[in-house]
Amino acid sequence: MMILLSNPLFGVLLSLALFVLGQWLFDKTNGFFLLQPLFFAMVMGIVVLALLGHSMGMTTAQFYQKAYKPGGDLIFWFLNPATIAFAVPLYKRNDVIKKHGFVILFSLVIGTIVSLFAITGISKLVGLSHVGTASMLSQSATTAIALPLSTAVGGNAAVTAMACILNAVIIYALGKWLIKWFRLDKDPIGEGLGMGTAGHTVGSAFAVKLGSIPGAMAAVAVVVIGVVNNLIVPLFAHLMHI
């Protein structure tokens, strides 16, 4: 049984089945937000792994490593070509970059600094530990940048990974409503930059559906926010004694 499960096919099959089931349920319920396919597949996937692992006398983490990870890594790899593909919507709106390049850059730098103060404030208010607070700082960067940064400022990389993943899941599930509540669609440039900053590549995929300008701006945000975090987060953590 375990030999069958440790084949990558199990992870691929489980991911596909849960995502497709999520899509179907999401359609059937006219878009109930807890049934967003990504959120549904994540929660149900963990539940399935926990149950199957338990039935075989393993912890969830052990069973995840053995049975799901080979297939999961296979799917995960395709995020590489999918991410560089954002160069295309970006290129198609080069007119906006040429016209507003500086404003876009400044907005992302200032937005990052303001957000860092806000996130530190929220962490302190909720009573998060020192390590927890430090782990929250670099979450707007893409995972591969955020994790080493988190470690560098005294955070826990696993907590930051959770933050990056949940950012994307939250934006994917609630993006439509957040845009409506905060009237972000008034300005397609800000809308796109926000989606890319808060939701990483998933937010960018969401923004591509909103229009050509938000899609291009989200792609800019994913790149620039990564670099800006590299420069600002260590400095911020040092100055704020985090």
Added chain:
Amino acid sequence: MKNETQEKKSAPLLVQMLIYAAVLFVSQFISNSMPKSFPLPTAVVGLVLLYLLLTLHIIKVEWVDSFGGAMIGLIGFLFVPSGISLAANLKIMHDEGIKLVIVIILATIVLLVVTAYTTRLLLLLSEKWFHHDSGMEKQSQEDK
């Protein structure tokens, strides 16, 4: 511009995949040579590299457009393994899990709204200061 690209025939799927693979290969090389204190992941380097190749007209957009569009459409699904990978770190939830989730939800909203509003404010200011002609602005709105 849009109509023009749609009329042109896109390159065969395998040719498009070849370009993506080549860009990723070079990007990985660049990413590996970055210092540890300033990491730039392969995918981010690749996005910039492919954008430069398109902007400098070294490769044509119809050579990478349809495959790229299909991949972007799949990102929600491609992210499922990342979500499920939290199964390996369920221990974190025992210590201060609820607090962390609350902070992460609020942080996501803060990042989205602060970035969007900062941009809106700076766009308004820049238009006041530099007297941009508003013609192009309207046009780009209509394109959307």
